[in-house]
Amino acid sequence: MLAIKNLEAGYGKVKVLHGTKIDVPKDQVITLIGSTGAGKTTIMRAITGMLKPTGGEVTLGGEKIDGYDSHKIARLGLAHSPEGRRVFATMMSVTDKVLLGAFPRFTGSRPKGDIKNDLEKFREMFPRLQERRNQLAKTLSGGEQQMLAMARAVMLNPEIILLDEPSKGLVPILVEEVFKIISNLKSQGVTMLLVEQFAAALNGANYGYVLENGKLATHRPAAKLKDDLAVKAAYLGGAVAIQ
Template sequence: MLLVEDVYAGYGLSEVLLGTSLAVKPGTVVALIGANGAGKTTTMRAISGLIRPARGRVLLDGEPVGGLPASRIARLGLAHAPEGRKVFGTLCVEDNLLLGAYGRLPRFFGFRGRAAADLERVYGLFPRLRERRRQLAGTLSGGEQQMLAIGRALMARPKVMLLDEPSMGLAPVIVQEVFRTIRQLKAEGMTMLLVEQFAKTALEVADYAYVMERGRIAIEGTPAELRRDERLLAAYLG
């Protein structure tokens, strides 16, 4: 579904990714773990088009998307819930969700009706968002904002979803809820690429995992295989 081949990318003169390759099969959850500065977030940004890969290929559902603007890639079916959530703070919850489906809604009239079913689905998944649908997103708590970010990504009915550090800065109880949602989405057949600091928890939901080191994939394997790797256990899983 998603294929990254030998991608080099970075910011300005500093290259962060030095030939990253990974693959996400349809209906699976793939985890990407590694130390700070290893290039996990940069990988996500290079996939979704927020930065342009200097070299290498990115294929979404067989179609090359490397170098396209992020908005085009989003409309081709890739949703990215970015690090730090990045909800639109001055818009209300429901407007945030509607914008999630921007690519397939009419621009002027009747967009609410066309999005009704998807709204219901997201509200079903996160009842808290329904309660707060008229509230400005900036006034939500961190946990609610994370749910909104995931819900907003779901509104696009994506082929692949990228989740960047969905647990960052969240209370344990909320982290559990986030992971429950990820499991539920997985059960529904959603394809996901997940970057996560809580490597242990990430390996529990993932079908396959990659470990990054200094801009490259250092180790890969199924969670069961990775758990057997002593070195990895010591370095990342604590």
């Protein structure tokens, strides 16, 4: 599905990624954990076209996408729920923001499908947003904005979703709600790459990678990785487990 090989990227003269390799097979949840500054968000930006890699390659469904613009990558079916939510402070309602995620489907650059039915599914999956569907997006709490960013990504009807630290900065009760949504997506067979700081996010994932200083420190099936004493010592805590 998604393959990252020997990926190198950075900002100006500062090199952040040093030959990173990650595989995300179809219908699986892959978790990437690492401390602040390890390069996790840089990987996500390099995958989605927000940052041009300086080496290596990224393929989606066998098509080489590194160097593509973000809008072209989205049309191929890769959705991104970014760190910091980025729901933008415009005069748009929650429902309008969610439908914005389906824009490539309205224009015909993605298979349209039944958008109305998908919107109903969104309302079931994100009941808190359903309650606030007519509010301006900028009036939502931080946790609600995180859910909105996820809902917007889901409305692309993507082949794969990238979730960049969805629990960051949230109170525990909202972290739990966000991970229930991720569990729901997993149960529907949605392919995901989940970036988090905490080893607890490995629970329920298929495979896990640990990133340190822009390089992979270790990787293995998530069930084994979460029991690694060194991983536990460095990253245990914080995130609620995927069920």
